[in-house]
Amino acid sequence: MLPLRVLLLLALSASLWAPASDAQAHAGDATGFASVTIREAVVSYTLTPTPASQADPAQLPQLLHDKLSVTADGKRCVPADPKGLTAVFTCPAKPVQLTLRDDLADTLGAAHHVIALLTWEGGSASYSFAAQSRETHVTLASPAAAQSASS
Numbered sequence: 001m002l003p004l005r006v007l008l009l010l011a012l013s014a015s016l017w018a019p020a021s022d023a024q025a026h027a028g029d030a031t032g033f034a035s036v037t038i039r040e041a042v043v044s045y046t047l048t049p050t051p052a053s054q055a056d057p058a059q060l061p062q063l064l065h066d067k068l069s070v071t072a073d074g075k076r077c078v079p080a081d082p083k084g085l086t087a088v089f090t091c092p093a094k095p096v097q098l099t100l101r102d103d104l105a106d107t108l109g110a111a112h113h114v115i116a117l118l119t120w121e122g123g124s125a126s127y128s129f130a131a132q133s134r135e136t137h138v139t140l141a142s143p144a145a146a147q148s149a150s151s
Contacts (some may be wrong), residue, residue, distance in 0.1 A: 030115050031111060032049045036117065038098060038118065040095050041072070042088065042089070043070050043089040049113065064085065066102045067103040070090075072096075077092075096141050097138075098137070099136070100127075105131035115129075
């Protein structure tokens with residue numbers, strides 16, 4: 001039987017002779033991270049692209065404006081003019097149910113994959129946006145709690 005030291009050297013030298021593999025990211029790698037904050041009736045979505053992102057940085061602000069959408073309790077939230085990598089939406093009222101939709105894959109392709117952290121007073125949620133999972137729904141408060149808060 002070979003000593004352990006010899007086995008380790010053989011394994012190391014075999015790994016050095018193995019053909020090099022592509023170091024490209026696979027489709028499961030995140031192309032960005034998003035921080036989504038909900039304060040009263042304002043939703044802010046800030047994107048931080050990763051090195052795996054194929055997006056043109058100059059086009060991203062307009063893409064965020066055009067391809068993200070937010071609804072609060074079934075009513076559309078209005079996007080502000082694009083400013084950097086933060087998209088801001090103003091909703092008709094402080095939402096109880098919020099829907100966030102990311103259609104960036106229409107332009108960026110099937111490899112688009114953003115991990116988002118949504119935070120609001122009293123809670124948080126995370127969601128992974130991709131070409132096959134474009135929409136998330138979150139409950140920010142129970143209808144009863146929202147009713148008592150507005151009374």
